[in-house]
Amino acid sequence: DEVLLEVKNLKTYYPIKGGFLRKTIANVKAVDDISFEIKRGETLGLVGESGCGKSTTGRTILRLLEPTSGQILLDGKDITSIKGRTLRDIRKDFQMVFQDPYASLNPMQMVGDIVAEPIINYTGKSLKQLKDEVVELLRRVGLPEDAFYKYAHEFSGGQRQRIGIARALALKPKLIIADEPVSALDVSVQSQVLNLLKELQEEFGLTFLFIAHDLSVVKHMSDRIGVMYLGNIAEIADKDSMYAEPLHPYTQALISAIPEPDPRKKKERIVLQGDVPSPANPPTGCPFHPRCSKAMEECSRIKPQLKEVKPGHQVACHLYK
Numbered sequence: 001d002e003v004l005l006e007v008k009n010l011k012t013y014y015p016i017k018g019g020f021l022r023k024t025i026a027n028v029k030a031v032d033d034i035s036f037e038i039k040r041g042e043t044l045g046l047v048g049e050s051g052c053g054k055s056t057t058g059r060t061i062l063r064l065l066e067p068t069s070g071q072i073l074l075d076g077k078d079i080t081s082i083k084g085r086t087l088r089d090i091r092k093d094f095q096m097v098f099q100d101p102y103a104s105l106n107p108m109q110m111v112g113d114i115v116a117e118p119i120i121n122y123t124g125k126s127l128k129q130l131k132d133e134v135v136e137l138l139r140r141v142g143l144p145e146d147a148f149y150k151y152a153h154e155f156s157g158g159q160r161q162r163i164g165i166a167r168a169l170a171l172k173p174k175l176i177i178a179d180e181p182v183s184a185l186d187v188s189v190q191s192q193v194l195n196l197l198k199e200l201q202e203e204f205g206l207t208f209l210f211i212a213h214d215l216s217v218v219k220h221m222s223d224r225i226g227v228m229y230l231g232n233i234a235e236i237a238d239k240d241s242m243y244a245e246p247l248h249p250y251t252q253a254l255i256s257a258i259p260e261p262d263p264r265k266k267k268e269r270i271v272l273q274g275d276v277p278s279p280a281n282p283p284t285g286c287p288f289h290p291r292c293s294k295a296m297e298e299c300s301r302i303k304p305q306l307k308e309v310k311p312g313h314q315v316a317c318h319l320y321k
């Protein structure tokens with residue numbers, strides 16, 4: 001089958017506890033009924049402002065957070081509520097590349113050990129047995145061979161992210177979830193790391209869920225793009241279709257905010273009014289309606305469902321019937 005990951009009506013809510021008795025005082029609807037799939041070998045970019053639920057989506061798929069309801073299928077197998085050994089076995093098929101290479105790697109751990117650790121955990125092999133394999137991984141991500149015996153703190157941010165990528169590749173995962181993997185890096189090294197991820201994808205046939213807050217980063221990385229707003233998917237489409245003809249008013253605003261490098265091309269920037277509402281108290285109807293310049297009467301009452309309006313292009317908005 002060409003579908004690797006399928007997410008169906010996924011909800012991840014979590015309670016906010018407060019007061020002396022630590023009672024639940026609110027329920028945060030971090031992910032509120034989303035559905036999408038990722039095909040083998042493709043990159044799905046997931047974009048939205050911070051707090052829109054994109055990281056929660058990634059962490060729920062990895063089963064680092066418990067889904068409230070819905071289904072997660074990997075290779076057609078339901079992994080939504082697997083536990084214990086079965087969960088541990090499936091975890092090696094997923095790897096994560098984190099946003100902050102400074103925080104996600106132990107600075108005092110030897111690089112060879114950092115990269116080998118997932119293989120050691122799953123196979124019980126020793127670091128010595130794995131040395132050649134790890135050196136080859138380090139080479140492949142563009143690090144010098146002697147990186148093996150150095151410590152993470154001896155490397156720059158971009159190099160540390162390369163270490164994180166080598167570690168993520170070590171178990172030949174089926175899916176890599178990259179959560180804003182370049183947003184903590186200097187702009188000058190961002191594109192190098194993105195290019196590396198693209199090369200590795202071609203070489204190893206990797207499948208990515210690529211999370212970013214900014215549409216210009218996912219543009220170069222993604223085959224398809226999903227735009228999230230307040231725990232919902234507003235629109236999902238092939239990259240070209242998304243940039244050429246964004247349908248959702250929120251996507252239109254995000255795309256209008258991408259800087260245009262060619263000064264001869266005039267671009268009208270759509271400035272969004274107001275702030276993102278709290279996911280603990282989301283608006284009724286369309287979650288975007290308080291900020292939408294095209295809102296109609298029904299938008300505050302009826303929540304629009306994601307539907308396909310062109311082949312491969314889905315949008316959740318009452319403007320499209």
Ligand code: SF4
Pocket residue numbers: 248249250286287288289290292293294295296299304316317318319
């Ligand atoms: Fe705007 Fe209504 Fe569409 Fe929501 S459903 S994006 S409020 S037009």
Ligand code: MG
Pocket residue numbers: 050051054055
């Ligand atoms: Mg995040």
